[in-house]
Amino acid sequence: MHTIQWSDTYLIGLPDLDAEHRRMVAMINAVIAAAADGNPPKTVLGLIDDFMALMLPHMKTEQEMMEPLAMPQGIAHRRRHLAGHAEFIRRINALRADIADGRECNSDLDGLGVFLTVPELINSDYEMVGELRRERLLHNG
Ligand SMILES: [Fe+2]
Numbered sequence: 764m765h766t767i768q769w770s771d772t773y774l775i776g777l778p779d780l781d782a783e784h785r786r787m788v789a790m791i792n793a794v795i796a797a798a799a800d801g802n803p804p805k806t807v808l809g810l811i812d813d814f815m816a817l818m819l820p821h822m823k824t825e826q827e828m829m830e831p832l833a834m835p836q837g838i839a840h841r842r843r844h845l846a847g848h849a850e851f852i853r854r855i856n857a858l859r860a861d862i863a864d865g866r867e868c869n870s871d872l873d874g875l876g877v878f879l880t881v882p883e884l885i886n887s888d889y890e891m892v893g894e895l896r897r898e899r900l901l902h903n904g
Pocket of ligand 1: 784825884885888
Protein backbone atom coordinates (compact mmCIF):
# COMPACT_ATOMS: atom_id res chain seq x y z
CA MET A 764 0.00 0.00 0.00
CA HIS A 765 1.43 3.34 -1.05
CA THR A 766 0.74 6.15 1.32
CA ILE A 767 2.27 9.61 1.37
CA GLN A 768 4.87 10.27 3.98
CA TRP A 769 4.74 13.88 5.16
CA SER A 770 8.05 15.62 4.71
CA ASP A 771 9.01 19.08 5.92
CA THR A 772 10.40 19.62 2.42
CA TYR A 773 6.71 20.15 1.54
CA LEU A 774 6.58 23.29 3.68
CA ILE A 775 6.04 26.38 1.53
CA GLY A 776 6.37 28.92 4.33
CA LEU A 777 2.74 30.03 4.50
CA PRO A 778 1.44 28.60 7.80
CA ASP A 779 -2.25 28.31 6.85
CA LEU A 780 -1.58 26.49 3.59
CA ASP A 781 1.12 24.36 5.21
CA ALA A 782 -1.31 23.26 7.94
CA GLU A 783 -3.88 22.33 5.28
CA HIS A 784 -1.29 20.39 3.28
CA ARG A 785 -0.42 18.42 6.40
CA ARG A 786 -4.09 17.61 7.02
CA MET A 787 -4.50 16.65 3.36
CA VAL A 788 -1.70 14.12 3.53
CA ALA A 789 -3.26 12.56 6.65
CA MET A 790 -6.70 12.43 4.96
CA ILE A 791 -5.30 10.88 1.80
CA ASN A 792 -3.61 8.19 3.84
CA ALA A 793 -6.95 7.50 5.54
CA VAL A 794 -8.57 7.00 2.10
CA ILE A 795 -5.79 4.68 0.95
CA ALA A 796 -5.87 2.69 4.21
CA ALA A 797 -9.66 2.36 4.10
CA ALA A 798 -9.55 1.08 0.52
CA ALA A 799 -6.70 -1.32 1.26
CA ASP A 800 -8.61 -2.70 4.26
CA GLY A 801 -11.49 -3.60 1.97
CA ASN A 802 -14.01 -1.13 3.34
CA PRO A 803 -17.25 -0.74 1.37
CA PRO A 804 -17.26 1.84 -1.45
CA LYS A 805 -19.55 4.09 0.59
CA THR A 806 -16.93 4.40 3.32
CA VAL A 807 -14.10 5.11 0.89
CA LEU A 808 -16.22 7.66 -1.01
CA GLY A 809 -17.09 9.37 2.27
CA LEU A 810 -13.40 9.75 3.09
CA ILE A 811 -12.72 11.12 -0.40
CA ASP A 812 -15.54 13.62 0.13
CA ASP A 813 -13.98 14.66 3.46
CA PHE A 814 -10.70 15.20 1.66
CA MET A 815 -12.32 17.22 -1.14
CA ALA A 816 -14.17 19.35 1.43
CA LEU A 817 -10.72 20.56 2.45
CA MET A 818 -9.10 20.48 -0.99
CA LEU A 819 -11.65 22.53 -2.94
CA PRO A 820 -11.59 25.65 -0.69
CA HIS A 821 -7.82 25.26 -0.49
CA MET A 822 -7.57 25.40 -4.29
CA LYS A 823 -9.91 28.39 -4.33
CA THR A 824 -7.67 30.22 -1.84
CA GLU A 825 -4.67 29.60 -4.06
CA GLN A 826 -6.56 30.72 -7.16
CA GLU A 827 -7.48 33.98 -5.42
CA MET A 828 -3.89 34.49 -4.33
CA MET A 829 -2.68 34.04 -7.92
CA GLU A 830 -5.27 36.34 -9.48
CA PRO A 831 -3.16 39.52 -9.20
CA LEU A 832 -0.10 37.93 -10.87
CA ALA A 833 0.58 40.14 -13.88
CA MET A 834 4.12 39.44 -15.07
CA PRO A 835 4.64 36.91 -17.90
CA GLN A 836 6.27 34.35 -15.63
CA GLY A 837 3.53 34.78 -13.03
CA ILE A 838 0.82 34.42 -15.64
CA ALA A 839 2.49 31.30 -17.04
CA HIS A 840 2.73 29.85 -13.54
CA ARG A 841 -0.95 30.55 -12.85
CA ARG A 842 -1.93 28.82 -16.10
CA ARG A 843 0.10 25.70 -15.20
CA HIS A 844 -1.08 25.70 -11.59
CA LEU A 845 -4.77 26.03 -12.52
CA ALA A 846 -4.37 23.28 -15.12
CA GLY A 847 -2.88 21.09 -12.36
CA HIS A 848 -5.89 21.75 -10.14
CA ALA A 849 -8.33 21.02 -12.98
CA GLU A 850 -6.56 17.77 -13.87
CA PHE A 851 -6.57 16.67 -10.23
CA ILE A 852 -10.32 17.30 -9.93
CA ARG A 853 -10.93 15.46 -13.20
CA ARG A 854 -9.00 12.43 -11.95
CA ILE A 855 -10.69 12.48 -8.54
CA ASN A 856 -14.10 12.53 -10.23
CA ALA A 857 -13.08 9.59 -12.42
CA LEU A 858 -11.87 7.71 -9.35
CA ARG A 859 -15.13 8.44 -7.50
CA ALA A 860 -17.10 7.06 -10.46
CA ASP A 861 -14.91 3.94 -10.57
CA ILE A 862 -15.34 3.31 -6.85
CA ALA A 863 -19.09 3.94 -6.97
CA ASP A 864 -19.44 1.43 -9.84
CA GLY A 865 -17.29 -1.11 -8.04
CA ARG A 866 -14.49 -0.91 -10.62
CA GLU A 867 -12.00 0.31 -8.07
CA CYS A 868 -11.64 -0.19 -4.38
CA ASN A 869 -9.98 -2.86 -2.37
CA SER A 870 -8.43 -5.05 -5.02
CA ASP A 871 -6.95 -2.57 -7.46
CA LEU A 872 -5.58 0.56 -5.89
CA ASP A 873 -4.16 2.03 -9.08
CA GLY A 874 -6.80 4.74 -9.26
CA LEU A 875 -5.90 5.88 -5.77
CA GLY A 876 -2.50 6.74 -7.17
CA VAL A 877 -4.13 10.03 -8.16
CA PHE A 878 -3.53 11.08 -4.57
CA LEU A 879 0.17 10.49 -4.96
CA THR A 880 0.26 13.50 -7.27
CA VAL A 881 -0.48 15.75 -4.29
CA PRO A 882 3.23 16.36 -3.56
CA GLU A 883 3.43 17.70 -7.14
CA LEU A 884 0.60 20.11 -6.37
CA ILE A 885 2.42 21.19 -3.21
CA ASN A 886 5.53 21.74 -5.31
CA SER A 887 3.44 23.96 -7.55
CA ASP A 888 2.46 25.97 -4.45
CA TYR A 889 6.14 26.42 -3.67
CA GLU A 890 6.61 27.93 -7.13
CA MET A 891 3.53 30.08 -6.56
CA VAL A 892 5.13 31.58 -3.45
CA GLY A 893 8.17 32.49 -5.54
CA GLU A 894 6.03 34.21 -8.17
CA LEU A 895 4.01 36.08 -5.54
CA ARG A 896 7.22 37.24 -3.92
CA ARG A 897 8.72 38.34 -7.23
CA GLU A 898 5.69 40.56 -7.82
CA ARG A 899 5.67 41.75 -4.19
CA LEU A 900 2.23 40.28 -3.61
CA LEU A 901 3.13 38.48 -0.39
CA HIS A 902 2.80 40.69 2.63
CA ASN A 903 3.78 38.15 5.25
CA GLY A 904 6.98 36.96 3.68
FE1 LIG B 1 -1.84 23.77 -2.01
